[in-house]
Amino acid sequence: MICENCKQRPTKVTVTQILNGEQVQRHYCDVCAQDFHPFHLDLQDPLSLHQLLSNWFGIPENQQLQQKQQTEAISCSSCEWTFRQFLKQGKFGCAHCYESFHEQLPEVFKKLHNGNVKHVGKAPSTFGQTLKLKRQIESVRTLMRTAIEIENFEEAALLRDEARALEEQLQSGGENRDDN
Amino acid sequence: MTIERFLNNSATSWMAGEGEHADIVMSTRIRLARNLTGFRFPLSFTENEALQVDQAISSVLLDAEAELESTFSYIDIKEVSTLNRQVLVEKHLISPKLANSEIVGSVLLSNDESVSVMINEEDHIRIQCIYPGLQFHEAWRQADKIDDILEKQLPYAFDEQFGYLTSCPTNTGTGLRASVMMHLPALTMTNQMNRIVTAITRLGMVVRGIYGEGSEALGNIYQMSNQTTLGKSEEDILTDLQSVTEQIIKKEREARAALIHTRPNVLEDRLYRSLGVLTYARLLTTEEAGRCLSDVRLGIDLGLIKGVKVAILNECMMFMQPGFLQKYAGVPLQLEERDVFRAKLFRERLQVNNNIDDEGEEIHDV
Numbered sequence A: 001m002i003c004e005n006c007k008q009r010p011t012k013v014t015v016t017q018i019l020n021g022e023q024v025q026r027h028y029c030d031v032c033a034q035d036f037h038p039f040h041l042d043l044q045d046p047l048s049l050h051q052l053l054s055n056w057f058g059i060p061e062n063q064q065l066q067q068k069q070q071t072e073a074i075s076c077s078s079c080e081w082t083f084r085q086f087l088k089q090g091k092f093g094c095a096h097c098y099e100s101f102h103e104q105l106p107e108v109f110k111k112l113h114n115g116n117v118k119h120v121g122k123a124p125s126t127f128g129q130t131l132k133l134k135r136q137i138e139s140v141r142t143l144m145r146t147a148i149e150i151e152n153f154e155e156a157a158l159l160r161d162e163a164r165a166l167e168e169q170l171q172s173g174g175e176n177r178d179d180n
Numbered sequence B: 001m002t003i004e005r006f007l008n009n010s011a012t013s014w015m016a017g018e019g020e021h022a023d024i025v026m027s028t029r030i031r032l033a034r035n036l037t038g039f040r041f042p043l044s045f046t047e048n049e050a051l052q053v054d055q056a057i058s059s060v061l062l063d064a065e066a067e068l069e070s071t072f073s074y075i076d077i078k079e080v081s082t083l084n085r086q087v088l089v090e091k092h093l094i095s096p097k098l099a100n101s102e103i104v105g106s107v108l109l110s111n112d113e114s115v116s117v118m119i120n121e122e123d124h125i126r127i128q129c130i131y132p133g134l135q136f137h138e139a140w141r142q143a144d145k146i147d148d149i150l151e152k153q154l155p156y157a158f159d160e161q162f163g164y165l166t167s168c169p170t171n172t173g174t175g176l177r178a179s180v181m182m183h184l185p186a187l188t189m190t191n192q193m194n195r196i197v198t199a200i201t202r203l204g205m206v207v208r209g210i211y212g213e214g215s216e217a218l219g220n221i222y223q224m225s226n227q228t229t230l231g232k233s234e235e236d237i238l239t240d241l242q243s244v245t246e247q248i249i250k251k252e253r254e255a256r257a258a259l260i261h262t263r264p265n266v267l268e269d270r271l272y273r274s275l276g277v278l279t280y281a282r283l284l285t286t287e288e289a290g291r292c293l294s295d296v297r298l299g300i301d302l303g304l305i306k307g308v309k310v311a312i313l314n315e316c317m318m319f320m321q322p323g324f325l326q327k328y329a330g331v332p333l334q335l336e337e338r339d340v341f342r343a344k345l346f347r348e349r350l351q352v353n354n355n356i357d358d359e360g361e362e363i364h365d366v
Helices: A030-035 A050-057 A064-071 A083-089 A105-112 A124-148 A152-172 B004-008 B048-062 B082-090 B136-153 B184-188 B194-203 B235-261 B264-281 B286-301 B310-319 B320-331 B334-353
Strands: A012-017 A024-030 B026-036 B072-076 B105-111 B115-119 B127-132 B176-183 B205-209 B221-226
Touching: A012 A030, A024 A030, A030 B176, A064 A083, A105 B048, A105 B194, A124 B136, B004 B082, B004 B235, B026 B136, B048 B072, B048 B105, B048 B115, B048 B136, B105 B320, B115 B136, B115 B235, B127 B136, B127 B310, B136 B235, B176 B235, B184 B194, B184 B286, B194 B205, B194 B235, B205 B235, B221 B235, B264 B286, B264 B334, B286 B310, B286 B334, B310 B320, B320 B334
Parallel strands: none
Antiparallel strands: A012 A024, B026 B127, B026 B176, B072 B105, B105 B115, B115 B127, B176 B221, B205 B221
8 A cells, every 4th residue: 555645655654533523544654654743633723812812911910910800890881791701702892892991902902913002094084084184293293303303493393383283173173073 | 685606606706817926826815894883793782783783784785786886695694504604615705703603694795706795793894805816905995995885874983093993802903804825835845834934923924724723734725914903004014915925926936946947857747646646536535635736736837737727726626625515416425425526526627628628518516
């Protein structure tokens, strides 16, 4: 009999596997058998998100224990999920959870998103207008600070005026805005 | 509306074998996760909420058919049999999660199968666009357009700091998951994949076999996607993925050139043996079929194997999966029966291909 894998060398090893309750026999040569991993477990979720989250928050140091229990008991008023439940499932129950767990979330997101805690991409057009202005103001201010650092005060003054104008625009345009 | 057309046709738009770098990048997929305000997420909502969400989303999308220049079919997942759900998963038209759903969930499929909008999966809305070849920006434009249509009519759950609010914190922010499916036989044969996977992981991207987490790369097909959704704009996410994909394509081409240069006879022998197995075997496991398909595909790409169409290979890749096999057989099949039936279908398909050079006839309609 020749090896099932390479179809060239003679069989040296027989492996019996139980797949979905059915017995399967595989025959390999000594070369291919080395690459075969009989102990590969067919686990659904090798290391799931909720396990990771629980571990990060689950270091039971005496001092932190009480605080941790208090934190985990915080619950969302809309779906009634607790922070503990969020950690356990690795999922939010509703959009309001983001507000209910607001204090804890930056830590969670830092770990999941490479240290990032703030969205910078697309926004629905209803949010888009004010958000765009806010971001614009932020970037003008950054430019202003750089201008000051390199002592380019004329440029900095211009940028300051620009930021002010944008702020006014934001206030007049954003009056009836409904945040969240 | 009938779903039979989606089930019986083993060819689907993303398998067309077209698009840029189609010999290496098989398909590009964009997925957007969105939720509505005023309703809890599917994990915790009531059936009544589910119904309202479903109606709101499907009516907006069905009204937008003209604008999207496409017709959509609405499929209630409750009414689809287990086997048919599996077929839809194997075609990548719905997620395994939606297929396992017991109470709620539906999907709107565009007639060309390039767009699928899942309702009440993990999030209220999951927009998915699949394009053949490497087409990140084209697929994104389409998903973005559908998103724009929905956001005009529906109140989205969005937060200034956290962006689009999703059920899973790994999707928060853009809600965007972009991925490419790549055939990388030469990098695998030359043992370079482990190193590449490690390097890519450091860049905030994930590589895995096509059949999900943990699975070995069946048929040397890998899926690469972004991991980070918060703190990076859609444009940046796509540009980064595009540039890494292009580098991998370059490496794969180099590895292919090196293989054919150093051991041309060994390589040709291996690829033709695989063609022989597919054409004449009487028992074919999924693993062996996957490996041989990969070899034959490489043979075609390198110009070593002629007279076999890539379209036939794509079709074989689709119907070698358990759901499709049983759909064609018309009866449930045990493990060994599947291997027999799989081998028979491959023989028929490849010999039909050898004898008649005509693509019209479909032998596998049940």
